[in-house]
Amino acid sequence: MMGTETNPVGEAIAVGARTEAAAAMHTAEHAVPVKRIVPPGRWFSWNLKELADYRELLYFLVWREIKVRYKQTLIGAGWAILQPVATMAVFSLFFGRLAKIPSGGLPYPLFFYLALLPWTYFAGALTGATNSVVENQRVITKVYFPRVLLPLSSVISGLVDFAIAFVLLIGMAVYYRVTPGPWLALLPVFLLLAVLTAFGAGLWLAGLNALYRDVRYVVPFLVQFWLFASPVAYPSSLVPARWRALYGLNPMAGVIDGFRWAVTGENPPSAGLLAVSAAAVVVMLAAGLWFFRRMEATVADVV
């Protein structure tokens, strides 16, 4: 195996030692993973076992994002509250006091904050996910890990800010003497809807941004447009009944209506709207996963 070398005895010993070491390694381990590398096909399956193997990396990605976000900041986690509170104040003044939009009986600050809480999360998660692949271009081109962890970690790290801003919601609910009914238990469901929407849309945008660099300039406009297409600054009851189902194609409509209802017990959202929202999320997520997987194969070549 070694060919003619000048020290056959020494080489033989070295080879023996190496093989022994390799054998020892083998018995010490569990099954050795075998990876088969082939050109990308048309349909892509998701290797769930692999994703489970990488769950620690997901934790570290989220941890890193949160650490970096708050390092060297002046008010640290305060930023998580500042944005929704400031927007709430502006909306309360202009859409509430001045424009006097119907708030379904809720005090304006509460009305807006209930919508801004999930909305701020969504906008942040979506923007973060869009940039996640490109920002990590150095790492993507040097080491392998399931790329989907990148937009996923953005979507998850946004939940930390959400949790901080949620504390303020509790304070506001107490202040306005809101007594939530049993519907409060549905709040996590609506939050999950928001997470999945951000993830589904984020997969698309992350992939597109990696391929075409001008996409990230479109995203602020997209988010702005999405804000007004969602019942943040106005109630969805403003939308005429016959359009409401179509309106529900925006999953965030279902999320925000659901948030307002779950916490206050008032103004239950129309079932049709909720159903359409849920279906829209499923489609967006499935399409996003397919697109991202397809792009993942060659992203390292173009990013």
Place this chain on the structure above:
Amino acid sequence: MTTAAIRVEGLGKRFRLGERERYVALRDVLARAVKAPFRRRANGNGHALGASHIWALRGVSFDVKEGDTIGIVGRNGAGKSTLLKILAGITLPTEGSAEVRGRVGSLLEVGTGFHPELTGRENIYFSGSILGMKRREIDRKFDEIVAFSGVETFLDTPLKHYSSGMQLRLAFSVAAHLEPEVLLVDEVLAVGDLEFQKKCLGKMEEVTRGGRTVLFVSHNMGAIRRICTRGVWLDRGEVRMTGTAAECVDAYAASVEALETGNGVFDLGLRTDRTGDGRVRMRQLRVMGSAGSPSGTFEFCEPLRFEFDLEAHEVVRACFLGLMINAADGAELVSSCHTDSAEVRELKPGERRSLICDFDQNVLRPGTYSIQASVLDVATWEFCDWFHSIGIFSIDPGTGRFGRVPDGRPGYVQPLLRWHWK
């Protein structure tokens, strides 16, 4: 009983030449789509359809047995890094297949995953995780990693406050403690100072002795000979040869030797294949023989003169130049510090000076040699400019004009030793 740790069959990777652009905008793609039918007609002269593609790898097949250390050699652009990237799973091939048994660790750069805002400790965890280590593993090896890198006192300072040398040492330390079954290493020995390189090389040898399968890409032929058992020579995307590491290195080196030697004048001002902080730079190197004019070829025993033109861009308190002459197979034959017979010098910004080296005792045997040179500021021991390979010159047997004619004996050098009977 050794099974194939890696089996590569007919692997091919094709790149669209446009893909190499750094930034593609959606509007450009749309514009291109509109113009496409017109462009094909204009390109009719000599351009085949599909000339915009390049095969970085084609028909690559080889096996790697468990525990082998394979050195992959070849010119720049031969496809070595692409091959490693495919085996690491970073990009997918266009055709063919590969099978890899075992966890794969990729050391394709030093400092993967490092973030300047995180502390050294945090970076160890994140980098280790992204390279494939589990948290428990990192906990277990944490002290070793820190000890190897030597950054104990700075563990809790953000990485951005580290010197580049410290960052490098920490990054390599994390990567060196990876324990995958298959390790892919790409040119990581090309960075850092000499001590760091020696440390890396030592650690690499340790790793290969541990029974791991290693694929090692490098231009450092000496390292390949030292560490690797077998070799693969890639040339323009195809496997030119497989065999023992020594065989491949020799064959590759011989092919390089067949290239033109040049004329002895090396303009270095615009070259980018250098490292160093650039405070002082080499502008030109002239290699001259007895005639006093630059040449690419000299005769056996002809005295040589190396003239380095240096230009300082900032203050350099103690300028030092090291010259090395390597044989075609990478062996480091001659190394000389200018301080052996001259003094260090302080250089002011904008100052231009020439440093001249007379190689009177030229005993290099006929062959091709490459020149390596580095300029340091020895007040701080920092590299200012370093070329791994400035260029080559060759020595011909000659006509005995300078005293001797070489014969067919082996060896790199042929000094005239004094023998006498007793």
